[in-house]
Amino acid sequence: MKTSTSPLKFNDKADFKKAVHKQRKSRKAALVAKEVQASAKIDAYRTDLSGGVISAIALSPIERKAYYDLYTSKAAEVLGIKKSVIDLYGGMKLCPYCQIDTHKDLDHFYPRSVFPELSISSQNLVPACSACNTTYKKTKWGNGNSRSFIHPYFDAVPDVQFLFCTVSLLPGKLYKISYWLKRDPLVSTSVFGLISRHFIELNLEVRYIAKASSEEVPKIARIIEGYASYDDRLRELSNFVNQQCVANLKNTWAHAFHQALSPHMGLICR
Numbered sequence: 001m002k003t004s005t006s007p008l009k010f011n012d013k014a015d016f017k018k019a020v021h022k023q024r025k026s027r028k029a030a031l032v033a034k035e036v037q038a039s040a041k042i043d044a045y046r047t048d049l050s051g052g053v054i055s056a057i058a059l060s061p062i063e064r065k066a067y068y069d070l071y072t073s074k075a076a077e078v079l080g081i082k083k084s085v086i087d088l089y090g091g092m093k094l095c096p097y098c099q100i101d102t103h104k105d106l107d108h109f110y111p112r113s114v115f116p117e118l119s120i121s122s123q124n125l126v127p128a129c130s131a132c133n134t135t136y137k138k139t140k141w142g143n144g145n146s147r148s149f150i151h152p153y154f155d156a157v158p159d160v161q162f163l164f165c166t167v168s169l170l171p172g173k174l175y176k177i178s179y180w181l182k183r184d185p186l187v188s189t190s191v192f193g194l195i196s197r198h199f200i201e202l203n204l205e206v207r208y209i210a211k212a213s214s215e216e217v218p219k220i221a222r223i224i225e226g227y228a229s230y231d232d233r234l235r236e237l238s239n240f241v242n243q244q245c246v247a248n249l250k251n252t253w254a255h256a257f258h259q260a261l262s263p264h265m266g267l268i269c270r
């Protein structure tokens with residue numbers, strides 16, 4: 001999970017206007033018919049987001065299709081919007097929703113099937129991994145008056161730890177791993193509710209366990225196998241675990257996993 005907002009800058013309304021007016025005649029007519037309302041919706045994006053609830057504008061079936069298809073238009077203006085979002089994320093390799101996989105898709109935070117008027121709003125386009133985009137998030141965005149997902153650009157997630165991990169050692173050097181959330185008193189119940197829904201809807205516990213089991217557990221085994229004495233193993237493993245705790249931000253699966261290993265170091269090295 002991301003723990004800070006992004007400093008992205010947007011010029012969505014101007015980009016939208018340019019893109020609409022470069023479309024072919026039939027599609028342009030349908031877009032222009034609701035241009036004022038769509039533009040107002042783009043303008044109100046952050047206000048709607050912070051209110052937690054957003055309503056789609058009324059569109060006829062033809063207008064709905066025109067707005068939905070605007071995203072796949074080959075017009076230079078539309079391609080430019082997509083490219084600008086990806087370029088702004090150049091230095092950020094991991095999907096901001098899960099921090100597990102690299103981002104290869106562009107997700108519509110508010111799905112374009114429900115909010116086609118936001119189909120080319122860069123505020124609404126989030127580079128995401130395929131699992132988050134197409135397996136878990138899909139066309140979900142909220143439930144009743146509550147949003148289901150942390151918005152990577154606009155939601156300020158508090159800089160306190162809320163993601164924790166528990167590791168138990170089982171016979172045969174097997175690891176039983178679980179992840180859980182705990183509310184710090186500095187985090188409001190409403191923000192913690194959003195964090196919890198995000199965690200559940202994206203199936204993050206299962207995905208974090210899979211990641212820790214497939215990537216970190218084998219690294220630990222290699223360290224243990226590489227040293228003959230208990231003291232050497234303990235020293236090397238402690239160094240590795242401490243490095244991983246520092247290198248990974250709190251509220252990432254890796255940080256929580258390595259933090260959870262601390263009580264078990266002696267047993268692991270035996």
Ligand SMILES: [Zn+2]
Nearest residue numbers: 095098129132
């Ligand atoms: Zn993801």
